[in-house]
Amino acid sequence: MKNIISDPLNVINVGLAKFADPFVAHSVPVISCQWQPPAGGVAETAWQLAQITNNPIVEAANEIAFSRYLEANPILTGVGTAVDSIPGMGSKQILHSGPPVAWRDMCGPQQGAIIGAILFEGWSSTAEDAQKLAKNGDIELTPAQHLNAVGPMAGIISPSMPVWIVKNEMLGNLTYCNFNEGLGKVLRFGAYSDDVLNRLRWMADVLAPVLQEAVEIMGGLELKPLMASALHMGDEVHNRNAAATSLFFRKLAPAALQGSADKAQISEALSFIAGNDHFFLNLSMAACKSMLDAASGVENSSMVTVMARNGVQFGIRISAFPDRWFVTEAPLVEGLFFPGYTGADAAPDLGDSAITETAGVGGFAMAASPAIVQFVGGDVAQAVENSRKMQRITLGRNSAFTLPMLDFAGTAAGIDIRKVVDTGILPIINTGIAHKDAGVGQIGAGLTAAPLECFTQALRALYYNLNT
Template sequence: MNPLFQQPLKVVNAGLAGFADNLKQANGDVVALSWQPPALGDVQAGLDLAALIRHPLVEQANQIAFERYLSAQPVLIDVMSAAEAIGAMAQRKLILHSGPPIAWPDMCGPVKGAIVGAILFEGWAADHQAAERLITEGVVELEPCHHYQAVGPMAGIISPSMPLWVIENKTNGQRAFSNFNEGLGKVLRFGANNDEVLQRLQWMKQELAPALKAAVRQLGELELKPLMAQALHMGDEVHNRNAAATGLLIKRLVPALLACDLPMATLQRVVAFMTGNDHFFLNLSMAACKAMMDAAGGVPHSSMVTVMARNGVNFGIRLSGTGDRWFQAPANAVEGLFFPGYGVDDAAADLGDSAITETAGVGGFAMASSPAIVKFVGGTPADATNNSRRMQAITVGANPAFTLPALNFAPTAAGIDARKVADRQILPVINTGIAHKQAGVGQIGAGITTAPMSCFVEAIQALAQALPTGEPA
């Protein structure tokens, strides 16, 4: 030991940073490791995690789920009303919202405002007070979009008369749905429900949807993965930046619209609406990702995450191996850039179904392809690249359909593995808009957030409990 202490020493400190600080003050050479016990330090959860690591049933299930995700081929095939596309909505006064299940009294301001707006749009009530009575009396039912293979950004509202994009996975025939993007400003997805919002929704239903339905029929169908892949090479990450993807979509839709013999005034209004909204493709991106992740669902014992969604109060995830069960925790705040006049105290918690893009390996996972996004969400281009690299540590594999030029065309990390999240203490990164906590104010910024760790800890415990007894770990 004496010769050892006569040599220059470098200390590795794991745990409390205070120990490393003391050594630095004594002029010691110290490396501080940012380390925490896995699974939030919960002993039983740690044991459950250990049982799942390298478990042959879990490994095999994850490969099955991941291959199904990779082989999914989401295609735009139609435009339908929600009542046509989703059978339950033709039979009940049903409104769908973003995120995991939540009761009306517990909802955040933007979601409540959007639900009231949807009731007014449907003509079920004449004013706000009457609309709220329909909810509290149980006449109008509220359920998550994800329960009906659907997704919606921010408040995520879908009501029976609203037009939906219809996406079909050509590999298995399953469908996914999303509403139309309304643009920016005073819009339903941020809880606005005044006459301007309702009139726009009526126009979308009466003129925009029939025109786009005719255009999609003229096209026959539109494969979405190649379009998304091309957009990644043009500076999008197809969550918060969709400028290129929207341009590519318009390039396909406009010739089809011209071939439909529509009235010139209709054509002008439809094209102006699409070209005036760089986020017009977002809802298609979300529906395509939903179709890909639904393909991976329902594989017993798989620890692959198939849903991440937020309702402005709670964040919820689902695993392939635990079916329709939600694992929830309070949604994190979003750290980012605020529009002038707004700050953290004005913001709602993380909100919307758009985290389905990150679940499918794009969005925040593909930020390396979109250095311009940092001017919107904060940070630097190096941060964007580091986010994409870091996600490789928590995924089952990578998706060769989506490649990142800034990383030498490396495939995006994909297939979030709940085991790796809990074990490595690395949370999935999500870039997102920030909504004002009051209904109708709208978007007040954008930034970066993560899922709460406790969701993943609870999920792996449920997965471990479902393992057959006597199976080797």
């Protein structure tokens, strides 16, 4: 018990800076905080927040959720076709990124990608027909996250597409992600030209079998050590996957070469991977999803388990409410644009890839990848500062992912909605920027932050759950 009558004073000064003077004059330890109104300045939410801070029920729940996240050991166990691999996936269903959204409300890239998926599946032969099909509601459109899957940008997974299968060895939970197509005109940015569809077919027919066999020959692949090494090599495994892709390639190539496929096909497959710095991103995402799914569903836990965007809305989920979304308008991304494009061409924040930040990498590991901070004109010190700042809104650190720049401290991990609402520090997300029109592709990259509104909504829900 802290007693100021019997023990020497030791003070935290919150508010008027002048009130620290007498403590300094009397050699009493005092720390002043640069206080800012919590809860975005909504006093009622601030009061609710106060009543659920240091709440034994929430703390105990978070301990469980956070340790499940830390202990998770995601292993790449295979490659399969979506409809056969993802439990609950229907034969006329398309998965998309972010929170639920109706066809008519979807952003351009997501609509384009769905048209592409319909053409790829052969459900229509023209884009016009595909659009009609989607409009009429003949295709079931579902957030990938509802089926333990994730996808970058438009995040489209249709029944015949190949997916990575990742298993958390600790709890046995399975997660899925589609394959990375590379940059330029690709489905995830809403392109559905013949090149795009042909590439998708090749990925399903050639790439997937080669990879499937290689993974089998490898006997599975632990993903966390690979990600950890990549963090020491300049990646933050969201926007930068150059090192991780190389490390993955090194593991994969010898196994692939032992495969039974035609040598030319193996060569094509390996060349494809070697030519795409982002190839590992989708594995990074599936691994992150795996760790976070492990933490999901602990009653009264305030830990964030999903942050995802669909180009219209930004949504989060917390461990306490595994089936609820807390959504608000998706923010625009602050960033730099490729020649010929400006902010006016950009779609709002899009994709499930913020699952990496949710798992303590990506923007949270910015100190590992200082180049990323230059997207907004920052410097190395700022990258370090951003990684440090994230420590203020998380339950702890993940010592599996260490940051050389911070003396090998673990990355900040396990976002606590209470800390976000209290400090107003928003989770940083590194992300690509999609053109708002379908099929143009990536037009830049930059930084964005998860909107506070999602966190205050989740906080109110948790408050009511604890107090009713």
